[in-house]
């Protein structure tokens with residue numbers, strides 16, 4: 001069969017990609033698979049560009065971890081999705097424990113985003129990650145609590161000023177089902193555009209469940225591209241309740257195919273990234289007790305039926 005990225009390219013997409021993380025890069029068979037550009041033309045650093053990793057103390061930036069993944073991608077001829085500038089999680093203490101005033105926190109946000117986007121220039125970036133609760137209300141994190149919605153524009157504008165070529169995304173999970181959360185994201189994008197704030201794309205993370213992939217995903221993607229932004233599936237994995245059975249693997253294959261074909265059918269959907277390619281390094285089992293096997297390769301780096309589902313999604 002042809003590779004995942006070869007199939008994505010044949011369907012007119014920019015890339016198929018995978019998340020990875022620095023500790024995994026000592027696993028040579030894993031790195032060999034990750035470096036196979038017929039499967040992966042894009043990498044996302046799973047942790048090493050986050051705020052705690054890049055600005056652990058105010059004004060002191062550390063790029064080493066992110067740099068390691070950027071260099072691997074360059075060696076392999078792969079794109080990078082920068083992940084991420086502003087997120088409520090994995091923040092250093094100095095961000096969460098200071099009592100900020102509005103203007104100072106907006107400066108801190110702008111300085112953080114401008115610095116990392118400027119350092120790793122020419123890339124696609126998740127500038128804002130997970131701003132909404134599942135009911136569509138704003139997440140009550142330090143950024144929203146101090147600045148209201150203003151942190152979003154501050155981050156996006158600083159990123160654009162630092163690198164006019166960067167593609168700027170807002171990324172979230174559970175947008176795939178439509179409903180209140182997707183509506184809030186659409187409203188935010190419309191309002192930013194109306195104010196002239198730069199925003200280029202919406203990332204739908206795609207942390208999904210076997211047997212639970214929404215049948216109208218294509219129309220959800222189109223509801224965002226209709227606003228004048230592109231979309232990407234940024235963190236795809238499709239988990240199951242363990243143990244693994246042949247029937248579940250077949251359903252998972254169909255589910256992967258269905259997500260991929262939704263992206264294929266929307267010209268503004270630029271690519272799909274899996275949140276690591278192997279079950280060996282999936283975040284799922286440690287977060288959802290009794291669930292796992294969410295990735296297209298198993299924990300022994302053997303391709304699962306899902307692999308062929310992805311190829312079929314791009315080619316069928």
Ligand code: G3I
Nearest residue numbers: 019021046047083089090129130173205207235275283287
């Ligand atoms: O860095 C510490 C290390 O010093 C310590 O010894 C070790 C002990 O537990 O923990 C390390 O931190 C871990 C970190 O990953 C780096 O490995 C955290 O415990 C662990 O919670 C953290 O998990 C990451 C998670 O984001 C945090 O929320 C996952 O690897 C990462 O895959 C996951 O990625 C997120 C996306 O950024 C956003 N969307 C959801 C997705 C899955 O949760």
